[in-house]
Amino acid sequence: MSEVSLPRTQHIIASGGIMLLGLWVAYISYSSEPAAAFLFPRLISSFFVVLATWTFVKACLGWSKVGGGLTGGSMMKLLPGLIVALIYVFWAAKGLGFYTATSVAFFALLTLYDPAPHTALKTWIKRILVTAGFMAVMYGLFAKLLKVYTPQEIFF
Amino acid sequence: MEFLYYFGDVFTPINFGLLMLGTIGGLILGATPGLSPTMAVALLIPFTFKMEPAQGLILLGAVYTSTVAGGAVSAILLKIPGAPANIATTLDGHVMAKNGQGTRALQLSFLSSAVGGLFGIFLLITLVQPLSDLSLVFGPSELFWLAILGVTVIGALDSRSLVKGLLAGCVGMWLGSIGYDDQLGVQRFIFHPALGGGINVIAALIGLFAIPQIITMFANGRIDNKAEVIRVEKHSILDAMKEMTQNVRAMTVGSLTGAIIGIIPGVGGQIAGLVAYDQTRKLSPNRDKFGTGHAEGVIAPESANNAMVGPSLVPLLTLSIPGSPTAAVLLGGLLIHGIFPGPDLFNNHPDVAWTFINSMLLGQILMCIFGLMIAGVAARVAQVPQSVMAAMVLGLAVFGSYSVQHSMADVYIMAVLGISMFFLERFGFSAAPLVLGLILGPIAESNYVQGAQIAAAQDGAFTYFLTGSLNLILVGIVAASIVYSAWMEMRGHRTTSKEEITS
Numbered sequence: 001m002s003e004v005s006l007p008r009t010q011h012i013i014a015s016g017g018i019m020l021l022g023l024w025v026a027y028i029s030y031s032s033e034p035a036a037a038f039l040f041p042r043l044i045s046s047f048f049v050v051l052a053t054w055t056f057v058k059a060c061l062g063w064s065k066v067g068g069g070l071t072g073g074s075m076m077k078l079l080p081g082l083i084v085a086l087i088y089v090f091w092a093a094k095g096l097g098f099y100t101a102t103s104v105a106f107f108a109l110l111t112l113y114d115p116a117p118h119t120a121l122k123t124w125i126k127r128i129l130v131t132a133g134f135m136a137v138m139y140g141l142f143a144k145l146l147k148v149y150t151p152q153e154i155f156f
Numbered sequence: 157m158e159f160l161y162y163f164g165d166v167f168t169p170i171n172f173g174l175l176m177l178g179t180i181g182g183l184i185l186g187a188t189p190g191l192s193p194t195m196a197v198a199l200l201i202p203f204t205f206k207m208e209p210a211q212g213l214i215l216l217g218a219v220y221t222s223t224v225a226g227g228a229v230s231a232i233l234l235k236i237p238g239a240p241a242n243i244a245t246t247l248d249g250h251v252m253a254k255n256g257q258g259t260r261a262l263q264l265s266f267l268s269s270a271v272g273g274l275f276g277i278f279l280l281i282t283l284v285q286p287l288s289d290l291s292l293v294f295g296p297s298e299l300f301w302l303a304i305l306g307v308t309v310i311g312a313l314d315s316r317s318l319v320k321g322l323l324a325g326c327v328g329m330w331l332g333s334i335g336y337d338d339q340l341g342v343q344r345f346i347f348h349p350a351l352g353g354g355i356n357v358i359a360a361l362i363g364l365f366a367i368p369q370i371i372t373m374f375a376n377g378r379i380d381n382k383a384e385v386i387r388v389e390k391h392s393i394l395d396a397m398k399e400m401t402q403n404v405r406a407m408t409v410g411s412l413t414g415a416i417i418g419i420i421p422g423v424g425g426q427i428a429g430l431v432a433y434d435q436t437r438k439l440s441p442n443r444d445k446f447g448t449g450h451a452e453g454v455i456a457p458e459s460a461n462n463a464m465v466g467p468s469l470v471p472l473l474t475l476s477i478p479g480s481p482t483a484a485v486l487l488g489g490l491l492i493h494g495i496f497p498g499p500d501l502f503n504n505h506p507d508v509a510w511t512f513i514n515s516m517l518l519g520q521i522l523m524c525i526f527g528l529m530i531a532g533v534a535a536r537v538a539q540v541p542q543s544v545m546a547a548m549v550l551g552l553a554v555f556g557s558y559s560v561q562h563s564m565a566d567v568y569i570m571a572v573l574g575i576s577m578f579f580l581e582r583f584g585f586s587a588a589p590l591v592l593g594l595i596l597g598p599i600a601e602s603n604y605v606q607g608a609q610i611a612a613a614q615d616g617a618f619t620y621f622l623t624g625s626l627n628l629i630l631v632g633i634v635a636a637s638i639v640y641s642a643w644m645e646m647r648g649h650r651t652t653s654k655e656e657i658t659s
Contacts, residue, residue: 011583018323018580025330028345037342039608040601041333048326055319064317069582074375081374082575085550089571093554094564102554106547113543115378130544138551146206148559 007069008062015052015059022052084108097153099139107131159281162510166518171214174207175515178218179522180530185219186226186238187534188545193223193239194482195365199549201358201489202556209493209505213512216489220482221516222523224461225269229527229534232261232454241461244433248446248453255449259389263396264451265458266527268407271400272459273520275411276418276466281513283419283467287474288502294475296607297621301630303600306477308634309420311589312641321589321641324580328593329600331355331573338598339605350565357488359557359566360573360594364587365481366553367574373546393528399451406452407459409436414463419470419479432460466516473497473509476599481588484595492560 026045029038058064084105092101107127116123142148166172185196197216204212227238232249245265252261294302307329311321334345335354346352400407413432436456437446446453469486471479476498478484490497501509557570577587611620621627 007582014580014583018327021327025345032344034340034342037337037340037344040604041330041344043604044326044329044333044597048323048330051319051323051326055323058319064584070375070579077377078371078374081546082371085370085374086571088550089554089567093558093567098555098558102551106551109547109550110543113374113378113546114541115543134548134551138555141203142555142559146203146559148555149562150555150558151564 008059010069011064012056012059015056019049019052019056022048025049080112081109084112094151095154097155098150099135099143100153100155102138103131103135106134158285158506159510159514162507163514165210165507165511166214166515171211171511171515174211174215175218175519176522176526178215179222179519180526182219182222183226183229183523183527183530184534184537186223187229188238188537188540191223191238191545191549192365192369193220193241194480194485195369195549196220196223197482197485197489198358198361198365199552199556201361201485201492202559204489205492205559209490209495210508210511212489212493213486213508214515216486217512217516218519218522220486221273221462221465221519222527224465225266225273225458225523225527226534228265228269228454228458229262229531232265233258233531241429241464242457244429244457245454247433248448248450251447251449252451252454256389257391257449259391260396260399260451261449261454262531263391263393263528264399264454266524266531267396267400268410268455268459269462269527270520270524271407272411272414272461272463273465273523274517275459276415276463277513277517277520278466279415279419280466280470280473281517283470284473284509284513285502287470288499291475292499294626296603296610297624298626298630300600300603300607300621301627301634302475302477303596303603305630305634305637306471306479306596307589307592307600309637310480310592312637317584318638318641318645320583320585322638324585324587325589325593328590328595329597330593331360331590332594332597333601338602350568353561353563353565355569355573355594356557356560356563356566357595358492358560359570361485361488361591362553362557363570363572363574364577364591365485366549367571368578368581368587370546370550370553371575371578373542376542379542400455403452403455405439406436406455409439410456410459411463413456414460415467417460418464418467428460428464429457432456462520473501473513478592478595481591484588484591487595 022045025041026049029041029045032038055064088101088105092105095101096104110127110130111118114123114127116126142150166175182193182196185191186193197220200216200219204215207215224239224241227242228245228249229238231237231242231245232253235246235250237243237246249261249265252258307325308322311323311325312318330345332355334351336342337344410432413435414428417428417431433446433453433456436452437443440446440452442450442452468480468483471477472483472487474497476487476496478487487497490501495501495505495508553570553574554567557566558564560566577585577590581587607620608617611617614620622631
């Protein structure tokens with residue numbers, strides 16, 4: 001029973017979130033001035049609200065195809081990777097520098113999701129070599145070839 | 157025959173080198189499960205910033221073409237389709253490989269891909285010029301409806317749910333309106349400083365196509381995806397060519413099906429392959445042999461999914477309406493070089509347009525040659541663990557979106573859109589109409605505002621936007637796509653989703 005109801009609950013939350021976004025967009029579009037600048041947003045927000053409300057009502061009444069949703073097991077599997085990715089994107093890339101942060105995030109993700117046993121020394125050496133190889137390619141591509149100036153690195 | 161005038165431009169050392177690089181890289185990327193052609197092209201756009209427009213497009217076009225064909229390698233040798241377009245190839249191709257005929261299956265796959273691809277590109281060459289000239293008669297009202305048509309058709313046909321498809325299109329158009337209003341310079345929906353410059357299309361494309369795939373790989377956990385690569389034996393290419401000539405029906409059905417499906421916005425390669433497979437089986441006197449390693453079962457889907465590539469670019473290059481997510485990404489690649497498709501492309505940048513198209517023509521042949529040479533290597537690359545793939549794509553997504561404008565705001569936007577899309581995809585929302593809305597929204601708006609100003613000076617908005625034969629045709633197509641999609645949904649015959657196919 002819980003397997004059936006979990007995706008539906010998630011669906012109601014997702015479609016409810018979209019409906020709230022639609023209402024907010026419509027509110028801003030219709031209340032902001034000058035009206036001429038919001039002519040097109042008013043048009044699309046009207047459709048946005050109608051479609052979002054219809055989706056939400058269907059989700060609540062159980063009329064819509066729910067989709068797979070996310071099971072607790074999948075959520076637990078993706079959570080560590082998502083947390084590493086979020087820290088990397090929203091803090092480490094700027095705070096530590098792109099190359100340092102990417103090295104750490106890459107290595108952390110390899111460690112988290114590599115099916116090879118953590119107890120074998122060979123596995124760790126392989127992970128370090130793969131990380132170093134990837135970073136060398138990224139540095140060559142972005143720093144040398146494309147000349148992309150990234151935020152100051154913490155170590156160099 | 158204007159395209160022949162620019163044919164030599166493909167053979168300059170840099171252009172030809174990029175074509176080869178894109179073709180070989182695309183074949184390897186295509187063989188890698190989880191790396192779709194759209195995602196591969198989106199991740200490559202930042203690398204084209206410093207190139208000449210034609211060079212950038214050659215690279216992107218070569219990758220697009222060869223990723224579609226490269227997916228057959230893992231479909232045949234690993235029974236894992238590299239892309240949804242190669243699902244039908246698995247049915248007979250892998251059985252052939254298991255029966256010790258892997259090389260034969262690969263040869264048939266690449267030869268039929270090249271034949272279908274060449275047919276599709278010739279169709280593109282035939283159609284672009286007259287359609288591009290036709291688009292010159294379009295005024296603001298027609299261009300407005302054309303942009304709405306692009307979003308609506310994709311929203312109606314590409315998504316699992318009509319309402320969710322159209323809703324995603326609305327969200328995309330709203331995202332496209334964030335930032336400063338072009339006409340009055342007024343701030344709109346800037347609720348965070350990162351949005352001051354609006355949503356950067358390239359960063360959004362990378363986020364919407366790459367990030368959900370990365371999180372999906374996370375959600376699979378610590379899995380070992382090392383499927384056994386079937387060893388291939390020698391097989392004469394001449395025998396494969398002879399076999400192709402004995403299967404003209406499969407090739408014709410595949411190429412025609414792919415071309416027709418390709419030209420319809422929103423339908424896509426996975427459908428082309430499956431429909432071609434099904435139609436060829438129905439027409440074949442050997443229909444009982446399908447599924448047992450039958451040559452027609454490889455030739456039909458592979459010719460179809462490459463025949464789709466050329467025609468899928470017709471709406472983009474002539475009317476500025478991307479007909480597929482990959483075409484939308486290519487539009488992003490054009491826009492960063494200040495080139496707008498449509499009449500402007502063929503009148504003011506014919507060298508860019510024709511060099512790009514010619515490179516795709518030549519790319520089909522190179523893809524066939526290199527495909528046969530590197531199939532074994534590509535199959536081994538396809539075994540790269542998902543952990544490595546996810547970490548690599550994440551790194552590329554962050555560097556790529558940052559390099560667009562050297563701005564962290566683009567990285568944040570990429571991440572927020574990508575994470576949101578991952579969760580929304582679980583509930584039947586699709587990225588394609590959202591991307592189309594994001595790209596076409598500003599086009600629709602500028603024409604809507606212009607049209608409204610003209611209408612105010614004439615007979616009113618209703619008369620201006622809803623009368624005239626072209627307006628009515630476009631409105632009719634919009635309405636027909638919605639009605640058709642609603643009818644299919646009520647009958648429960650919606651387009652099969654990627655997830656449903658690959659599960």
